[in-house]
Amino acid sequence: MIKKILSAGNHTLSRCSKCKETSNHTIVAMVEDRVARVECNVCGSVHNHRNTTAPKPRSTSPRTPAQPRKTRAQAQWGNLMAEADQTRAVPYHIKTPVKTGYIIDHPSFGLGQILSTTRPNKMEIIFEQGVKLLLCNVAD
Ligand SMILES: [Zn+2]
Structure with a gap:
């Protein structure tokens, strides 16, 4: 898998605290290879990037629940x-x-x-x- 390299000026999805929605944002600042600050394309507010795409680690056991035993x-x-x-x-x-x-x-x-x-x-x-x-x- 090729990692998409982002830089300031690129667009990324972020959660906007004003809009309370995940929307397109323009990257304003990068810290190393991470998006640090973004500008909301909807309302124009600049805020810290909140990554919405990274899957959260599952807190539940990865084991599938046991099927109830059949009578x-x-x-x-x-x-x-x-x-x-x-x-x-x-x-x-x-x-x-x-x-x-x-x-x-x-x-x-x-x-x-x-x-x-x-x-x-x-x-x-x-x-x-x-x-x-x-x-x-x-x-x-
Ligand atoms: Zn916004």
Whole structure:
């Protein structure tokens, strides 16, 4: 990376204390290779340069926060959804005839797969949040 060498008369971004904004400034004075004083191109005030482009060192740990551990149900759901043909998901409705293995698109719980059904009207269905027992119209 080639370092851009600045000198008096060049333009740089600085935070203006009057405008309270980061804007284009004309460099007025340099101290060695650093911009010392700048003139705001917006209001014309001359002030010490405040570098806005240098990224602040992160005070937080660079480690990404640990993902919450998946429950067994979530893992199972993930595996099922990975294999499932989600385009064949059936919108959940209590009257829609369903069978074990169907993919259900539930308005609150999202996608789920029917694990088992109990005549005449109950199904055990796994959603991301876990297994739920819902009313349905058992077709098999
Ligand atoms: Zn200004």
